[in-house]
Amino acid sequence: MTTTEPNTERRDLHPAVDKAQYGLAAFLVIAGGYVLYDASTLTKGFDDQPVHPYTIPYVVGAALLALGILLAIATARGDRPEAEEGEDIDLTHGTDLRTVGLLAGVLIINIALIDWLGWAITGALLFAGSAFALGSRTWVRDIAVGAALSVGTWYGFYVGLGIPIPAGILDGVL
């Protein structure tokens, strides 16, 4: 829910053409191209099969390609997106990519370590790391809350729901 005031501010912040949108257009062209390439590697189904495995991929790939080109044209003509609003969102400032990068890093660490360390440990790191990235500076409390959540959900899933989450390095301890 915006008012007119932040809009004017936002306009000053952005150049007339949203250059980043060319990136999205390029992504669509590449994705569409790849879907078309992938479709071309598929072989025909049975002769009496009316819809071959590559039929729909060709349609989808072509559409993505066309939409990417359309988006690029629209962008050049000054089309700008309406970024999404929300309860905790303040669009009057620019995009804080540092926080997003940190969060993505935390998620990647979780992916890299979860098989080895197990959810009970990486979950706690995930929570504490995300809280840190989002501006919390109470280390001890963040880790304590994270550990309580991760061990709690591990037992909750194991005992309450009967879903054994792999324990990783703590196998036998938990």
Add this chain to the structure above:
Amino acid sequence: MDLLLDGFAAALTPENLLFATIGVILGTAVGVLPGIGPAMTLALLLPVTYSVGADSAIIMFAGIYYGGMYGGSTTSILLNTPGESSSVITAIEGNKMAKAGRASQALATAAIGSFVAGTIATVALWIVAPTVADLVVTLGAPSYFALMVLALFAVTAVLGSSKMRGFIALFLGLAIGLVGTSTGQARLTFGEPLLADGIDIVVVAVALFAIGEALWVAAHLRRKPLEIIPVGQPWMNKDDWRRSWKPWLRGTAYGFPFGALPAGGAEIPTFLSYATEKKLSKHPEEFGKGAIEGVAGPEAANNASAAGTLVPLLALGLPTTATAAIMLVALQGYGFQTGPTLMDQHADLVWALLASLVIANTLLLIINLPMAPIWAKLLRIPRPYLYAGILFFASLGAYSVNFQAFDLALLLAIGVLGFAMRRFGIPVLPLIIGVILGPKLEEQLTTALKISQGDVSTLWSEPVAVVVYGVIALLLVAMAVNGLRAPKEPPAEPDTELDTDEKELSPR
């Protein structure tokens, strides 16, 4: 009727009542958190329901569903920031009431109105859904194919402000839906065996709704906290009741039919209800300053339309809102073949769901009216913890599907896509519905053409299919005419939706 009674019998066992209660409490607790709408609530809590038996899971899910919806409207009223477009009106009038010291009454009329609307709409659902399902079962693959095209088209082009962005989302979703080996050959799997079964829809939904949203909020986190209005026990006096009951009923009458249409959604009926109440009210001057009718009507319309969306969902297997899409994912997760045969093959469970909707709705009223002050406290949760918690539970949910770190990588990749979509104003709904319906669309097309031995004209050989294509053509014409009439809005104007809506409403 017997089926309905059986459904109640299944839903009313002490064990299932417990699950319904847990569902309502969990749903409200998560739904009331700022930044979490009903769809995200369902996506986050979905894994919890997988472990219990199918009937308990459905009943718990019904509780989560209503709890999430109610939690969302509480947030709107107390924070003046709608979690989704259907609660825009609730946020306007409700927050004005709250600021004028009538937060309790606003919450009460929203809760009781939701209950009234939900109950009436569920009864309507009992009557309409089986009738529609009976009709649909007699249809062939061509008609079903046409209906799916209509649903995709409607969700993509009719809702949302930029048609091009709607189609971008749709085709991205269809591309994701292609992944896998369902046709016997590996499509878009990048040679990765873990992709052979396709991308789990739970992972897609959690990534888009939870990770994408959390990253997006993180990039724009409000540095100063929002003003939260303290709230006491919700209550209404005699005058509030007198002014509320008619709007509840009128809102219900708007909401249910719109929800049941493939392109209805909740926005149009809430706006219609607001406009109607303003016109009929004896206190039109109060509108925009916190009129109780302006909360009662739209909130009832919102809830009734949510029940209405279950008609196409249960009778046709077609989801038309984000919430319904997650619900379909849930039903498939419980092992149901969704589609026209659902109500025949799983009559007992469908009726258990239909009965539990009423039970969940009742529980919601009993539990939530007294607990409103506690829920309001949840709004004060520190934002780093809130969004760290969302990332935590989203990862847990995606991981618990298969215990594969690979799923977490997919979660992040699609989450980044979700972030980019929010940045570029691309709607999420067409994508998720494309992922769900894409494979089914291919299946129906194959079936139809197999029967006709490749003759394409079979696609318009059934009267229903012809009518549906006619409707699509009409929508296209209407869009074209609209486009010509208002040639080019100022391109860069991020003109707030709300402003235009208010303009539309104010001349009354």
